[in-house]
Amino acid sequence: MSTEDAKAYLSSREVPRLFECLMTGLMFHRPKDHIQYLIDCLEKVKTKSQAEITWNMFVEVRSTKTPLPPIDNGKRPPTRERPSTTETAIVTHTTNPLPPIGSNGLPNVPAIFIIGGPGSGKSSHAEQVAAKHPGWVSINLGQLLLAEIKNRSTDEKWKAVKDLVVNGELAPEEVTLELLHDILKHNTQAEGFIIQGFPRDMEQAKEFEKKISKVDAVLLLDCEENNLIDKFQRQDKSRNEKDISANTFARRIATFKEKTLPVLKYFDDAGKLFVVNGDKSEEEVQEELSYLFDTLISNLENGRIPTPPKGPRPTSTKMMARRLVTPPCTPPENSQHQTLKWPTVTYIPPPEIKVKDEGRLSHLPQAPVIFLAGGPGSGKGTQCAKVTARYHDIIHLSMGDILRKEITERGTVDDKWAMVTKLLREGDMAPVDITEELLINSMKQFPDARAFLVEGYPRDALQYENFNRNIGGHSYTILLDCDDQYLHARLVLRGDSGSERIDDNIPAIEKKLAFFAKHTLPLLKAIDDEHKLIVIDGDRDEAEVFYDIVKVIDYSLYGLQLDQEPNNKEEMGDVNEDDDGREPVEEVMVAGVASITRDNNGNPYYTAELDALDDLINVPVIFVLGGPGSGKGTQCANIVKKYGFTHLSSGDLLRDEVASGSERGKQLTEIMEKGDLVPLDIVLALMKDAMKVYAGVSKGFLIDGYPREKEQGIRFEQEVAPAKFVLCFNVSDETMTKRLKDRAQYSGRVDDNDETIKKRLKTFHDVTQPVIDLYNSNGKLKMIDAEGTTDEVFEMVDKVFEEEKIPPSKDCFGKVVFVVGGPGSGKGTQCDLIVQKYGYTHLSSGDLLRAEVQSGSERGKQLTEIMQKGELVSLDTVLQLLKEAMLKKVVSSKGFLIDGYPRELEQGVRFEQEICAPQFVLYFDVSDETMTKRLLGRAETSGRADDNAETIKQRLVTFHDVTTPVIDYYTKQQKVVQVSAEKGKDEVFAEVQKVFDEVEANEAALKSSKVIFVIGGPGSGKGTQCANIVKDYGFCHLSSGDLLRDEVKSGSERGKRLNAIMEKGDLVPLEEVLQLMKNAMVSNLTKTNCFLVDGYPRELEQGLKFEKEVAPCTNVLYFDVSDETMTSRLLERGKSSGRVDDNEVTIKKRLQTFHNQTKPVIDYYKRFGKVCQISAESGIDEVYLEVKKFMETKQW
The missing domain is CATH 3.40.50.300 (P-loop containing nucleotide triphosphate hydrolases)
Structure with missing residues (x-):
């Protein structure tokens, strides 16, 4: 056929027009399954004449009662990017595109x-x-x-x-x-x-x-x-x-x-x-x-406005590009459960400061003004308190505190201050004239101040210009520069701690974070251009940050150089005269290599406690090193998720101890307020105590960013625990610099510039290289090339853990859903849709077997031989393949869909025993008639030999025979979710979505609920106090014992199973108890989101599992009673209760068990400042008064 023949053929059949209408419909709808969409379109075209085929026929999706094709169940995509219209016809021009400009007679005007x-x-x-x-x-x-x-x-x-x-x-x-x-x-x-x-x-x-x-x-x-x-x-x-x-x-x-x-x-x-x-x-x-x-x-050229305009560029009185780079937003969600979000902000140029600082106005105090800036949660207030404790003649002025004090004094009766209250509560700024007036009045109260340290002001260029205009005399600004994640964690922790600040609520915090990113950071860049900005890394320990602040103030106000002692210390107030409190350490060196010993021979820090500690901490301890931008934080999170390790950071431990209010916390506060470094002895003691708390439940410890110096590593291994190995994430300076600069485009961190990054990297290398040399020499260094992607780097981390024979945690798999349905039920299609919408990983044992055979591995060859003989592949092999596939995806996946599994009951039971229990079983229920019809329809194109009526009938009989016991088994556990799959895939998926949406909604609701663990020994009266709390505060009271008894009484299948366990004298598995609690909480969410969990946890593992699988613990109410009082109460009760265990011998054993189990729980939650310890020695009413004091400090 010649070219002309081909053209004639295509033209006579209107093939170009057909392709045009197909492509137009395809680009208009953009279906997920484009092949099926085109097939459906061609089916419709068969019934049309050539004259009826128009370019937009598939755009007319509502033109008939049976529109074709029904994309996404007839709904439009939520957003639609349109292609360029360069060659696309306008609807009123069926053949020609829009005429080119210049030939259409359009007026040449602006x-x-x-x-x-x-x-x-x-x-x-x-x-x-x-x-x-x-x-x-x-x-x-x-x-x-x-x-x-x-x-x-x-x-x-x-x-x-x-x-x-x-x-x-x-x-x-x-x-x-x-x-x-x-x-x-x-x-x-x-x-x-x-x-x-x-x-x-x-x-x-x-x-x-x-x-x-x-x-x-x-x-x-x-x-x-x-x-x-x-x-x-x-x-x-x-x-x-x-x-x-x-x-x-x-x-x-x-x-x-x-x-x-x-x-x-x-x-x-x-x-x-x-x-x-x-x-x-x-x-x-x-x-x-x-x-x-x-x-x-006014200055047109040839009828048009020149670019750039002639003469001075016209400007408005407030020309700011501050909002031209705000991030994309989404419509507000109709959800009561909010989580804190950090705004994504690209680079915003600094504003032009039009009103310059010409010095302090004469009628105001003349002391220098130092601004202390930092994002919400950067610790500005804490550092200001330290500064004023050290320098008594420096006056701290916090604009937030001044405003809140004014609101407290004036109340909301005053319309003006009612408005200010509303603004602050919503995270907005108070009016400029009010903040300026308050600042001036506060300064006037201290005419003899040495300096003013102003916190939380100015927040934008307008406030800064007003300061310059009406006050003046800004000396410099100190910026506590913190990473976004650090600010986020601090704010969430502060909110969880029951802060009474009116602006400590999630919407207000989010607004303040966004305002800081969009307005304050650009202002700080402008201040930097004035050479008045001093940047201090705020991500470090409070003591380290304060040390740097002290050096800045010493130099600027008192003329002291770094580490220079003042000639007249009285000039600076009560400056601590001690050194940093650290004792010199002698390193035992053998042939140039530090010899780290832990026994009594050669270890100056040996104690008898150390031997006991070795028995207690019998899990791997890993030091984690890496420069800024190396990604070690991300990899630590992955290790925690997959291997069940506990992640510890010395900085976090110090902050937690201070927040706890303990004696040691008060000691640390005093040390840091003096500007001294925290002694290494205390840091090691904190590490040791934290590891003791987790010792019974943790699979291992990651000591993040530690050791920073050789001495820290040597002392840790001598006094706490030996490191199994050191993970060092090795990245070139070029890559770290690029990552940090890329981060700067959205983080707004002013230290993410070439010069500062270069200094940070030099410091890292200078400090860390001796540590690397030490552990390289003793064979403990595991160097990881961290140049690749997160997944690539974690593959190398996995290999290290595999070589060190550290197995993954049994609890790492998260959500697992078994997907069951007969042949032709459409479960594979539904799995694909679930993956797309919910981020699950879809696994099929059949696919895994085929992939293994095709890989050519030894196991693949063995599988080939087995299948060629017609034998069944062993269940052990199938489970191993599933487990390996899940472990590869466990870090990145939101959950697993195990497709077509279990096919028989033993498979399900073995999966639960060797991998994990499923969250639920998704069962696609379809009649045999429908499945037969679908399979026969598939046979027309599939070419599968088993797609015939007789074989299909046999397959369905087999499916029912082996699957019915599986469904019955999980139905008894209340884990089967049945979905009718008789309709089309979109209608079926609509039902599937309801299932997954409800699961996610319940999980979100539980995570945001308020949970109080109520702990107290037998006879402590906690049950009575719980009843009072329920009555006055509307909490839901849950007791694991009551839930178990109620389930047994119900006569349900689960109740029968639990009764059988208890009759044997066995303990009810923790998974069963947690599921009962979770179900009880979910069923009560419509009434309240506040729960009292009575007598729980009895062991630390129970508490950690509850927080991981059900909901986080908000607080712990601990009713503390002496053994004498509890014994007396129980003996008194025994006179009338008839309980055989109310005798002195049994009571003594019960109390001993209680103390042994409960102490680790209390110690653990005290670390996070969550324990409210109430003496329950007195009467019910007196104890409840103390309970009410605690309850009134929180927002429930």
Whole structure:
């Protein structure tokens, strides 16, 4: 066939048009299964004549009662990126594309965009500007679209456009360009065009410039997102547009931030962007907008605005790019359970400081002002307290504390302070004039101060300019520079500790984090440009941070060089005269290698306790080293998840001890307030105590970022425990520098610059190299090449653990779901959909066997021989393959779908014994008729020999025979979730989603619930106190014993099983107890999210498992009673109770058991400041008064 013949063939059958309609439909819907979609489309085409095949026939998804194809159950995708319209026809031009610019007679006049977020008032402002300038045409693209949608409501394409627009999404580019082209073409006499509501994404902007006209200028109405939302909420009741809901409005804001903000950056780079502060009054905004507009059009060249504009660049009174880089947002979720989120912010340029500091005003105290800055949770307040404790003549002024004190004194009766209270509670700033007045008044109270240390101020450029204008005399700013994750952890911990600050709530904290990232960090960059910024790494121990602050203050206020002693110490207040408190250590060196011994011979730190400690800590201890940006934190988290290790950091231990309020914590506070370094003896003691607490339950210990010096490593191994090996994550300086600089693009950390990074890396190498040499010489160093991805690096970590014969934890697998269904039930398809939506890993024993055979491994060869003989593969091999596959994915997966498993009961039982128990069994129930019909339909194309009626019948009989016992077994455990799979895949998946959504919702609700463990010995009266708490505070009271007894009484299958266990005298498995508790909590979530867990945990392992699998512990109520009192009460009870265990001998044993089991629990939770210890020696009412004091300090 010749080329001409081929062309004639294709043309006669309209093949090009067919391909055009197929591709248009494909790009419009973007289905997940594109092959099936095209097949469905071709099936529809068979019934159409050639004349009926149009380019947009598959866009008309609602044109008939049986639309084709039903993409995503007939729903539109939530967002849709449109392809370039360079060669796409507009609907009214069936054959020719939009005419090229230059040949269409469009007027050569200025085109100015006015852009703003939804609700910014851009429409009214554009109309007012146009009204002041005769001949200028204002084009409101949003109104044009709505009018066109209304006029063409019967057009299927415009119905689709309407669906997009009313849901807050973008109309297709070809539609908007066509409208703009037509309106411009019909206004050939216009002096210029003011276009608002366009462009809304980068594609629209570039297509406009390519096909319509040059863009002369872009005017941005810059508004805070909160102001837009407030305005929308105020107007909501009177809104005429009934189709605009709160969610739609939120989506429009999200679209603006995600798609329109990059457009503004594009025009800003081109020198065409001009910013107007849209948060001012309408009159002020219109005045600034008109001024900019008049300036721009006053110097036209050839009828257009030159780029850049002639003369000085026009600016508004507040031209700030502060919001041009805010992160994409999502519509607000209808959830009561919120988690703290850190805002993702790209680089924001520093603001221009227009009001310069000209020194302190004469009527104010003349002491220097030092600003102490840092993100929320950076520890500013703690460090300020240390500074004032050391330097009595330095006055600490915390703007937050000053405002909160003022609110407490004035109350909310005063309208002004009621407003301020509301602002602070929501995480907003107090008005500038109020903060400025309060700061001035506070300074006036201390005319003889040596210096003012001002915390929490200024927070943005406006406050800084006001300070310069009305106070002046800013000496320098100290920035406590902290990593995002550090701030997040501190804030969550502070919130969990029951802080009574009105602004310590998740929405307020998130707002403060976002404000700091978007406004305060850019201000700090501007201060750095003034050479007034001193950056201190705030991620370290409090003592180390304070040490650096002291050096800065010593030098700046007292003229002392680093480590120079003052000539007159009284000048600085009560400065501690001691050294750092560390005793010199003699290292035992043999042939240049440090010899680390632990026995009485050669170890100066040997004690009898050390021998006992060796017996107690009999799990691996691993030191973890790595430079900044090496990824050791991520790898530690992976190790914890897979191997069940405990992750310890000396800095965290110090902070926890101080927070606990213990005697040692008070001692540490005193040491750090004096600016001294914490002695190594105390650090080692903290490590030792923490490891003792975890010793019985941990699989091993990761000592993170330790040792930093050789002495620390030697002393640790001599006094605490030997290190099994040292994991060192080795990364080149180039890679670490690149990672840190990449992080700087969104972290906002000012120390992520070339010079600072270079210094940090040099310090790391200088300090760490001797440590590396020490452990390399004794064969304990495991160097990991950490240049690759997180997964690649963890593969190497896995190999090290495998070589060291450290097995994964049995509890590492997380959520496991067995997926059961007959042949043709569609379970494979549903598994794929679950994977896509919920992030599970899909595993099939059949697939794993085939993959192993194809791998050519020794085991694969053995499997090939077995199957060639027609023998069954052993269950041991199948389980091993499943376990290995799960272990490979355990770190990254959210859960596992075990497809087609178990096929028989023994498989399920063995899986539970050797791997883990399933969370539930998902059973796709389909009639034999439906399965037979589906399999016969598949036979037409599958070519499978077993897809015939007789074989199918036998397969179904076999399936029922082997599966029925499996379903019965898990039904008795209340673990079967049955889904009818008779309908199409979308309808079935809708039911599956309900199952997984409910599971996730319950887990989220449990994680955010308030749980109090109630602990007390027999006779402590905890049951009575629980009843009082339930009555007064609405808690749900749970007792594991009561739950077990109730389950047995119910006569359920589980109850029978539990009864059989208890009758044998065996202990009920912890998994059973936890499941009962979890079920009881879930069933009560509709009534309360506050729970008293009575008499639990009895052992530390129980508490840790509860927190991992059910919910975190909020607090522990410990009713402390002497053994004498408990014995007396129990003996008294024994006179009437008839209980055989109420006798002195038995009571003594019970009390001894209680103390042995409970002490580790109390010690563990004391480390986190969660224990409220109440003396229960007195009467019920007196004890409950103490309980109420504790309860009133919390927000339940």
